[in-house]
Amino acid sequence: MTSPLLFVALLMLLLLAGVWTVMTLNLLKSAIGLAITSVLLTLLLFLLDAPLAGVFELSVCAGLITVVFISAISLTKPLTGPEASERDRSRVKRFFFLPILIAGAAWVLYALGLRLDSPLPPAIAEMDVRQVLWNVRRLDLVGQILIILAGVFGVVILFKDRSDKKEAPKS
Amino acid sequence: MPALLILIPLLAILALNLPWKSLMNRLAFWVGLALCLVQTGLALQPQSRFWHSPSLWLGNLLLFEPSVDHLSLVMFLAIGIVGAVTLFVCRYSTACAGNRFMVINVLILALTGMNGVVLANDLFSLYVFLEITAVASYILIAFEKGRDAFEGAFKYLILSAVATVMILAALALLMLTAGDLSFAAIQAAIASSPHSRVVLAAIALLMVGLFIKGGLVPFHGWLPDAYSAAPAAASVLLAGIVTKTTGIYTLIRLVTSVIGYNDTLQTLLLFVGAASMLIGALAALGQSDFKRMLAYSSISQVGYMVLGLGAGTVLGMVGAIFHLFNHAIFKSLLFVNAAAVEQQSGTRDMNRMGGLAEKMPVTGWTSVVAFLSTAGIPPLAGFWSKLIIIVALWEAGYTTYAALAVLASLLTLAYFLSMQRRVFFGKLAAGFESLKEGNLWILVPACVLALITIGIGVGIPWLFETFMLPIRSLL
Numbered sequence: 117m118t119s120p121l122l123f124v125a126l127l128m129l130l131l132l133a134g135v136w137t138v139m140t141l142n143l144l145k146s147a148i149g150l151a152i153t154s155v156l157l158t159l160l161l162f163l164l165d166a167p168l169a170g171v172f173e174l175s176v177c178a179g180l181i182t183v184v185f186i187s188a189i190s191l192t193k194p195l196t197g198p199e200a201s202e203r204d205r206s207r208v209k210r211f212f213f214l215p216i217l218i219a220g221a222a223w224v225l226y227a228l229g230l231r232l233d234s235p236l237p238p239a240i241a242e243m244d245v246r247q248v249l250w251n252v253r254r255l256d257l258v259g260q261i262l263i264i265l266a267g268v269f270g271v272v273i274l275f276k277d278r279s280d281k282k283e284a285p286k287s
Numbered sequence: 288m289p290a291l292l293i294l295i296p297l298l299a300i301l302a303l304n305l306p307w308k309s310l311m312n313r314l315a316f317w318v319g320l321a322l323c324l325v326q327t328g329l330a331l332q333p334q335s336r337f338w339h340s341p342s343l344w345l346g347n348l349l350l351f352e353p354s355v356d357h358l359s360l361v362m363f364l365a366i367g368i369v370g371a372v373t374l375f376v377c378r379y380s381t382a383c384a385g386n387r388f389m390v391i392n393v394l395i396l397a398l399t400g401m402n403g404v405v406l407a408n409d410l411f412s413l414y415v416f417l418e419i420t421a422v423a424s425y426i427l428i429a430f431e432k433g434r435d436a437f438e439g440a441f442k443y444l445i446l447s448a449v450a451t452v453m454i455l456a457a458l459a460l461l462m463l464t465a466g467d468l469s470f471a472a473i474q475a476a477i478a479s480s481p482h483s484r485v486v487l488a489a490i491a492l493l494m495v496g497l498f499i500k501g502g503l504v505p506f507h508g509w510l511p512d513a514y515s516a517a518p519a520a521a522s523v524l525l526a527g528i529v530t531k532t533t534g535i536y537t538l539i540r541l542v543t544s545v546i547g548y549n550d551t552l553q554t555l556l557l558f559v560g561a562a563s564m565l566i567g568a569l570a571a572l573g574q575s576d577f578k579r580m581l582a583y584s585s586i587s588q589v590g591y592m593v594l595g596l597g598a599g600t601v602l603g604m605v606g607a608i609f610h611l612f613n614h615a616i617f618k619s620l621l622f623v624n625a626a627a628v629e630q631q632s633g634t635r636d637m638n639r640m641g642g643l644a645e646k647m648p649v650t651g652w653t654s655v656v657a658f659l660s661t662a663g664i665p666p667l668a669g670f671w672s673k674l675i676i677i678v679a680l681w682e683a684g685y686t687t688y689a690a691l692a693v694l695a696s697l698l699t700l701a702y703f704l705s706m707q708r709r710v711f712f713g714k715l716a717a718g719f720e721s722l723k724e725g726n727l728w729i730l731v732p733a734c735v736l737a738l739i740t741i742g743i744g745v746g747i748p749w750l751f752e753t754f755m756l757p758i759r760s761l762l
Contacts, residue, residue: 228484228488229484230460230484230485230488231484231485232460232463232485253411253412254348254351255290255293255351255403255412255415256411256412256415258293258294258297259403259412259415259416259418259419260415261297262297262396262399262400262403262419263415263418263419263422265297265300265392265396266393266396266419266422266423266426267422269389269392269393269396269426270393270422270425270426272389273386273389273390273393273426273430274426274429274430274432276389
């Protein structure tokens with residue numbers, strides 16, 4: 117049986133990685149922070165006996181999304197030194213409440229004394245994921261197609277003019 | 288067959304993106320309009336076989352046969368009408384055919400998402416379709432790519448993401464309790480353990496998430512920026528139906544069909560409703576941007592709906608749903624008027640305008656119909672829905688809230704009178720001598736919406752009998 121201390125340690129690391137992802141100024145470090153957060157979440161999912169969710173988290177969130185983010189970041193121009201230090205100061209001011217908020221939320225959850233360790237009903241726990249996706253939640257798959265279509269239209273609409281402008285000759 | 292309301296628009300989008308680009312560019316508007324008008328026509332026939340007969344082949348394909356009640360029909364009707372109006376406004380305000388084509392595709396996606404929200408009988412499916420509507424809305428708000436548009440879209444995105452996290456967390460907690468996310472299973476689980484802390488935490492998270500989606504006070508920060516920065520067509524869609532479906536309809540559906548009433552929930556709904564109604568109205572008084580004023584007015588009107596729901600009676604719920612429908616019509620009309628004024632005059636600053644009704648008589652007079660309805664002046668549609676809400680509050684013993692609703696109606700009258708004086712009436716402002724009325728693409732929807740507003744007011748007995756009274760079966 118996994119020690120509760122390991123869960124606590126992983127959760128603390130997860131929170132630290134999440135806060136660092138939001139607080140850090142450097143976009144590349146932020147993307148790496150997000151990947152680390154996903155890896156830690158993957159570990160938790162494996163420990164909680166949800167290997168399939170873990171695999172999805174690792175391959176999509178830690179892998180694919182990080183690659184997309186880093187590709188996009190490589191197309192941007194980094195801030196100069198003075199700009200970066202100014203941004204750094206304002207960012208710390210803007211997000212100083214974040215750790216306090218997390219601590220507050222943790223205290224509220226602790227005070228509520230929620231018992232979340234009840235086992236799932238056997239009918240749900242024993243269901244195969246393929247069966248759930250294709251035989252139970254087929255409507256949600258249609259929803260997923262619609263979300264993907266919305267994403268595609270979003271990229272085309274929001275990035276179309278930029279490439280046009282880039283190609284236009286300078287006056 | 289109601290599941291066709293999800294599948295047909297999806298197939299339409301796929302068909303529109305086939306290789307014949309110039310043909311599809313021309314067809315997109317008419318395909319979108321046909322979808323909206325067919326939906327509107329079907330919703331006007333509650334006894335139609337479409338709503339009640341199962342579709343065997345579709346049932347096998349989607350494994351989904353939803354049951355449709357009168358609340359769903361009212362929503363389909365509102366979605367169909369506002370969707371058609373949005374297409375007209377898009378045709379009027381988006382000059383580039385290529386851009387218009389893309390926007391129409393996203394509009395159809397948003398309409399499909401809202402249809403899915405109305406049809407869902409399972410919390411996870413509801414969440415999926417809420418997200419489809421939200422993603423389409425972010426794109427529509429940011430479509431013109433100005434700084435304000437990006438800021439509005441970003442604020443909506445961030446707050447909507449917070450709402451999403453809360454709704455997902457609530458879903459996880461309810462799944463732990465009920466073992467299933469269908470409305471029936473959750474209702475049974477809540478009924479069997481109403482004082483479970485896990486259930487109470489889930490309901491609290493769900494409520495806050497929906498308050499954010501609906502733009503209710505104190506979670507309304509994103510709404511004025513999103514509504515005012517969005518392009519004309521997106522403003523009509525967002526203000527007319529999107530936030531009403533994702534926030535208010537969902538709230539009504541979950542309270543009536545899943546969570547059920549209790550004293551704490553009623554107190555919360557009444558308090559949030561009254562705060563939204565008054566703060567929205569007071570904030571609207573101080574605005575000089577036409578669309579921003581309308582956005583605050585929306586917050587105030589949504590407050591009425593939540594107040595009606597909070598009354599906890601059949602009459603209150605009927606009033607809330609009736610006001611939701613009326614609001615979809617008259618607020619769409621006001622945003623159509625705002626689109627015409629902005630496009631023709633090039634500004635939204637009410638302090639720079641004046642006497643525009645002289646040059647834009649149709650826009651001016653249809654806006655009078657909309658504002659009188661919003662302020663609850665008889666015999667227009669808004670009067671009846673506000674009256675029902677106030678009577679329901681009074682009958683339920685919430686006399687203070689009923690008095691506050693009357694007070695907010697007076698505030699509504701005050702800020703709309705101020706708007707009319709500053710924008711449409713009085714002496715024509717300098718620089719607008721050569722101003723012209725908008726073309727038919729904007730005048731037709733304005734006239735149709737004005738006629739619906741008057742028609743509902745006059746035909747209230749038929750409407751109440753056909754659509755509103757059957758809703759009582761929900762409670």
